[in-house]
Each structure stands twice: as structure tokens, then as C-alpha cells.
Amino acid sequence: MSETPREAGFAMPAEWAPHAGCWMIWPERPDNWRLGGKPAQAAFVAVASAIARFEPVTMLVSARQYENARAMLPPAVRVVEMSTNDSWARDVGCSFLLGPDGALGGVDWPFNAWGGLKGGLYFPWDLDDQVARKMLELAGGRRFRAPLVIEGGAIHVDGEGTALVAAQCVLNENRNENVTRQDMERMLKDYLGASQIVWLGQGVPGDETDGHIDNLACFVRPGVVLLSWCDDPADPHYTVSRDAEARLKDARDAKGRMIQVERIPMPAPLYYTAEEAAGVDATASGMNRRAGERMAASYVNFYIANGAVIAPCFGTMTDAPARAVLARLFPGREIVMVPAREILLGGGNIHCITQQQARA
Ligand code: KQY
Numbered sequence: 001m002s003e004t005p006r007e008a009g010f011a012m013p014a015e016w017a018p019h020a021g022c023w024m025i026w027p028e029r030p031d032n033w034r035l036g037g038k039p040a041q042a043a044f045v046a047v048a049s050a051i052a053r054f055e056p057v058t059m060l061v062s063a064r065q066y067e068n069a070r071a072m073l074p075p076a077v078r079v080v081e082m083s084t085n086d087s088w089a090r091d092v093g094c095s096f097l098l099g100p101d102g103a104l105g106g107v108d109w110p111f112n113a114w115g116g117l118k119g120g121l122y123f124p125w126d127l128d129d130q131v132a133r134k135m136l137e138l139a140g141g142r143r144f145r146a147p148l149v150i151e152g153g154a155i156h157v158d159g160e161g162t163a164l165v166a167a168q169c170v171l172n173e174n175r176n177e178n179v180t181r182q183d184m185e186r187m188l189k190d191y192l193g194a195s196q197i198v199w200l201g202q203g204v205p206g207d208e209t210d211g212h213i214d215n216l217a218c219f220v221r222p223g224v225v226l227l228s229w230c231d232d233p234a235d236p237h238y239t240v241s242r243d244a245e246a247r248l249k250d251a252r253d254a255k256g257r258m259i260q261v262e263r264i265p266m267p268a269p270l271y272y273t274a275e276e277a278a279g280v281d282a283t284a285s286g287m288n289r290r291a292g293e294r295m296a297a298s299y300v301n302f303y304i305a306n307g308a309v310i311a312p313c314f315g316t317m318t319d320a321p322a323r324a325v326l327a328r329l330f331p332g333r334e335i336v337m338v339p340a341r342e343i344l345l346g347g348g349n350i351h352c353i354t355q356q357q358a359r360a
Helices: 034-052 066-072 128-139 181-192 236-250 274-278 319-329
Strands: 019-025 057-061 078-081 095-098 104-108 142-145 162-166 196-200 217-221 224-229 260-265 303-305 308-313 334-339 355-358
Touching (some): 019 128, 034 308, 095 355, 128 142, 162 217, 196 236, 224 319, 260 319, 308 319
Parallel strands (some): 057 078, 308 334
């Protein structure tokens, strides 16, 4: 058996800890991004440009799109050629770790496109599964290949030994058959350097990742979790958000603290328009877009950069209250909201398309 990060003295820092930079992947897949990816590319440029004001950004780009991406991105963004199947750096990238004397490491999570042949979103996913290894080579970090399939968007950590997950996702049979909660806890503790796992139940309804935690809830500092909240009893997220709050209030973190729950409103319901759905190539993949289908929108799906929070906005009446919540919870950081509907149309949001590289 190879050494685990925990055995080697590595752990995943909180997202608010200092970053060396941020990694992203350029969108181009026409069965996920409408109109050949052009509107999504503009949205990714806006996100990369916003983050680049605060920390270095690396954009991984296919050979085919290299010139286009280089031309669209500001000079401050480093563009590196890499083959991928799609553009979800949170999920296919490594989760960076720090170890003894500030050594850089990273978890390379086995990836199966959110469910493999049992409801996964595309096939093949072999290029995506190699991204974490390649990132760690470029960054000069020690690689720890995990023994179970999960994605970076399925975990959040507080940097003090606590990890937050949703059972719907990390115990899903389409990631690992017959995995027990104990198996998963052991693996998460070993690979994140954690000592306490806080379990939520379901993720945001309609989330095509089977309930990634990064769309539902996140730590904003040790002992405090921000939860996407719904007050409409007719909305399926009403029950999900209440259940999540109850579980958080019952839980203790790695330091034995009770968890303070902060609520952020979920965006007013957002649906694919007929034009948006028609702009996506139809394939046999799991990503069939239909007009009128509800999207799993959430303000929790933000990226914490050095000195800033880069958060999605949707042009809805909930944008301003959401910004106010973030400003209150992150008093030392600039809140930068970026229009993110085009990212949401692809099934995720700003946290899903970014990956922080830790700095000692
Ligand atoms: O939310 C994410 N972390 C990824 C979503 C993938 C959607 C693929 N269409």
C-alpha cells in the first residue's frame, strides 16, 4: 500500500488560506456548452479576469482552442495546452494539499464523469482522469492517487480537520459500488488529513452531479457553514435545506465546536429557454438539455480568492441579498459578482470551474 497524505503529514487547507494561484479549464464541448462554447468562453474569461486581479490564473486549453483562448484571455492569465474531456477544474483537477515544511501535494481523485456507465454525464472520461496528475507535474507537487472515486466538488474542508460532504453524492453507487459510510470516512480522513466528517443528506435538487456539496453548503470560516436556503414550501429545496440545517446543528466539527449555520437565499428558479436548449448538440451523453428544465442554481458555488470572493450572479432579484450575505460573512474581502448563467447552463458554477493551489 502506498503512503496516504495523512501518513505523509499532508492535509488540505481551507479555501480562504493563501493561494499560489487558481487553475481553470477552457470550455469547448458542444454537447455541454451551447453554440460551440462561445458564450461559455466569454463567461470563463470574465471569471478568470476577475480572479486574476487577486492571484495568478492558469487556463488549461486543448491544442485546437489554444489560439482562441490566448486571444480571448488577458495577458495576465497563463495559458497551458492540455487535453481534457470537459472543463471542470474542481472535479478533474487535484485537490491541493500542504505537507511538512510547506511541501506541495495533491489528491488525484479517480474520476468517472459523475457516475460512469450508471448515469455518468459523458464517455469517455480518460483525459479528464489524467488532469490531476498533469497539474501536479506542472505545479511540482507530490501526487496521492486516492482509492475511491469522488470529485473535488464533493468535499469542502475547514482547514482545521473537518470535511463536509453530502451522502447522496459520495455514497452513490455510481461512484463506488458497495462502499460503506465507514470506508468513505476512512478514505476522506486519510486523503484530506481530516479527523471529522460532517455528513449532509441530499444536494440541491436537479444537480446533475448527484448532489455536490459545493452547490449546497460551504465553510466560510472554522465553525461557520453557509447554506443555500429556500423558503418556498412548494420548492423541493425547501425540505433539502431544512434537513441540511438540522444535520449541521446536530454536528460537531473536528475541534468539538457546534456549527453556526448562515443562510443565503437560493436564486429565484431558473430554467433552460428553448433557444438555450437548442444551442447544445444532442448526443447520447447524459447531458440532454430541454427547454423548461430547471437548473440547480446556487450562490454558494463561489470561489474564495486571495482578498476576494468571486461569486455568481444571475440577473435575478436574489442577487443583491446574496451579495449582502457574502459581504457580511467575508468582511476583509472584495465581493466580485460575475454573470454566471452561461456556466450554470453547463451544469455547474464558479466553484466547479476553479481549483485553488495552496501556498504555505
Ligand atoms: O458542478 C460540477 N462540479 C460539475 C458539473 C458537471 C456538469 C457536466 N455537464
